[in-house]
Amino acid sequence: MHALILGAAGMIGRRLADALATQGDARSLTLVDVVEPTAPAGFTGPVVTAAADLSVPGAAEAALIGRPDVIFHLAAIVSGEAEADLEKGYRVNLDATRLLLDAIRNAHAAEGYRPRVVFTSSLAVFGPPLPGVIPDDMILTPATSYGTQKAMGELLLADYSRRGFLDGIGLRLPTICVRPGKPNKAASGFFSGIIREPLAGQEAVLPVPDTVRHWFASPRSATEYLLHAARIDLGALGLRRSLTMPGLSATVADEIEALRRVAGDAAVALIRRAPDPAIQAIVETWPEAFDTRRALDLGFKADASFDALVELHIAETQG
Amino acid sequence: MHALILGAAGMIGRRLADALATQGDARSLTLVDVVEPTAPAGFTGPVVTAAADLSVPGAAEAALIGRPDVIFHLAAIVSGEAEADLEKGYRVNLDATRLLLDAIRNAHAAEGYRPRVVFTSSLAVFGPPLPGVIPDDMILTPATSYGTQKAMGELLLADYSRRGFLDGIGLRLPTICVRPGKPNKAASGFFSGIIREPLAGQEAVLPVPDTVRHWFASPRSATEYLLHAARIDLGALGLRRSLTMPGLSATVADEIEALRRVAGDAAVALIRRAPDPAIQAIVETWPEAFDTRRALDLGFKADASFDALVELHIAETQG
Structure with missing residues (x-):
């Protein structure tokens, strides 16, 4: 397959590119981020790397030019930044997602293009009051603008999947632990x-x-969730295209x-x-x-x- | 109070304008719709009526020029049309709502403006599989683009309320019965x-x-729900700003x-x-x-x- 990773320079994006390259999933790769991502070492297939701001009209069309079979949409600004800069948060986390899905919709209308889209959502779609164990059918009441933007992205992904423009799945990733690198100022x-x-x-x-x-999930499990989401049949998801990961x-x-x-x-x-x-x-x-039985039934493993x-x-x- | 009704030429909008005029809630009225609304008979306060497409940038700013204390946002295209014309549905039902809330946000930043916003959502935010009686904390899984747009509007309203730009409440109105007028082609x-x-x-x-x-609810009850939503204290709503009406x-x-x-x-x-x-x-x-105890506790009556x-x-x- 030809895989596109949006947000390929981030911690998970880099691991995902490596995993796609080494596990044999990808025949070719397109890697996009706000800073130009590096190609995975040792991968012999064609790789395109590009720096792009996906909230600028036309950027999504350019990223889709090779008509990737699978699109991993990991690009986002984090919770603290989305709370501090409301306009940037809605632009990057919501508008860029919508521009991407609309670019796919237009390619679908023109030529029947219908890629798998794996979208990283977040536990931040949930907010108080919360039960001790959160069921799969819990209402989304985000307590942050970041969570709101992710919840709106989930809804759009579900609607565009229902209409057949794409075959989408949203993964609410656990908090990654142990996150490598330097200490940062995130509350988590x-x-x-x-x-x-x-x-x-x-x-x-x-x-x-x-x-x-x-x-919690390890960085390795988070990467495996994304790969698994690209491989499995999504027919059983119905209207509920987003899942909390084990x-x-x-x-x-x-x-x-x-x-x-x-x-x-x-x-x-x-x-x-x-x-x-x-x-x-x-x-x-x-x-x-969380009670993640839907994800467990689909083969996602904690x-x-x-x-x-x-x-x-x-x-x-x-x- | 000065009340603004967006969607004032519709069946509920006209009744609401009449009720605001006759029940003494409104000192002045601004009435906006895609066709110019008529002023309620017998109202002696100032009335501004205007035809406007709220999905055009600048239209929301113009509607807000008198800084209304309460904004009733009823403007939308219906389910069948939003399903038939995806771009129009997202433009009118989502983009126009966002332009309105952003215009309020900008006025809030400039001068501390913080109106009550009463948004009409819909039962269409819910989709199968559904239990026989739907609880207040049911997840939103719309089965139509219209329901998706309303659910996204609910999320935005909640986020902007949480951030203090406005004091918002979303009402999921029951199917209106008996709807006056001619038969139409709606499935309902x-x-x-x-x-x-x-x-x-x-x-x-x-x-x-x-x-x-x-x-079901009568047209009179639907109108009363909107009036009641404009009058009550919303402090108890927390993050969950939208309610199913009795x-x-x-x-x-x-x-x-x-x-x-x-x-x-x-x-x-x-x-x-x-x-x-x-x-x-x-x-x-x-x-x-539905189990509508939250709305009943707030004094909404079926x-x-x-x-x-x-x-x-x-x-x-x-x-």
Whole structure:
């Protein structure tokens, strides 16, 4: 297949390009992002890389010029930025998605083009009040503009799929853990930080109580979800084209005990508790666990344990 | 208050303007539609009427020039037209709503303007599979582009309310019955037709079985819902700014028996059964009944009985 990745320079986009190249899914690749992505090492098929702002009219048409069989739409600005800059958030996260789907619709009308579209949505489509375990048919009540934009994208994807312009699926990815790289200022940063920094011999700050519970997947699982979504038959989805992906429901205490089992007390001693009421207030509105039976029935598989997430991070950073 | 009605030339818009004028809610009125609306008879306050296409940039700014305290946004194209003409549907039902909310946002940023916005949503935000009684926290899975556009409008209204640009509420109105006027080609037309035509001494066609159940409100109740939504405190809504309005859950058989009690066997004899599999297939996907406790708690009140709907229609058409 010819695969197009929009948002190919991001952490998941790069892994996805590598996986498509090495697992034999892709015959050719088109990689697009706001900064020009790099082609995956060792891939011998044709690769096009391009820097483009998909919220500019015409950019989606250019990205679709090779009529990719599968389009991975990962391009977005993150929650904090979408909240700080409302116009940019709606432009990048909603308008660019609509321009993409409309470019596909026009190609469908002209020549019957009907690609698979794999859209990364977010747990941020859910907002309080939330039950402890969130069912697959939970109403979407986003508590952020980012979540609103993702929920609107889900609706558009479902409508365009229903009308036959494309064959779409939206994946609400769990929080990625352990996220590689440097600490960042995301409110969720500590979930990865309290594992990643101690494993690198550095102090990590924990701003919330040990009892905080959240929903996690490894970077590898997130990549596998995207690949799986490109391969499976979507006939069973009906009108509900977006799914919460399987994950691990774990507390901060569960994280710390996994770190202790894998890396010992010395690593755990590098976690410094520094309660931050502002971060605590944000995190309290986040979901804790999901009933993902629809995704499980379709063959999406969660990580085995939080220990496995820690071990995977060690293997990837030290391999 | 100064009230603005967008969609003021429609059946509900005209009733709403009359009610605002006669019940003393409005000090002044701005009435906008694609065709110029008529001012309500007997109203002595200032009235501005204007024909405008709200999907054209600048039209919303012009409509807001008097900084109305309450904005009733009823303007939309109907389900059948939005399905037949995708671009027009998204332009009128989504883009015009966004242009309106963005015009309010800009006035908020410039001068702290923060009006009440009453948005008419639709039961079409719900799609199959549906339970017999639909709870308030049912996920939105529209089965039409119209329902998709309304669901996207609900999300935008909620986000802009959360951010404090406006104080919004979305009302999912029940199917209006008895809808006055001539028969039309809407798939739902028969629900009113089998009452309205026999009361006028004319034959009515019934394309579905007597067992079909649906959710109804009188034109008077729909108008009262809009007025009530403009008056009440919305602090209790939280993130969930859109509500299903109370209604009567009735079968076609219930309708027929109400007609018989009010107008006798001769009226019922004018109903001609002519099963139409196409209409039946559409109607089968529609909701049957709702648990509307959130709206009831806020003081929205359903009609008393289907007999009352029939009697109201007689009173209004013969008064």
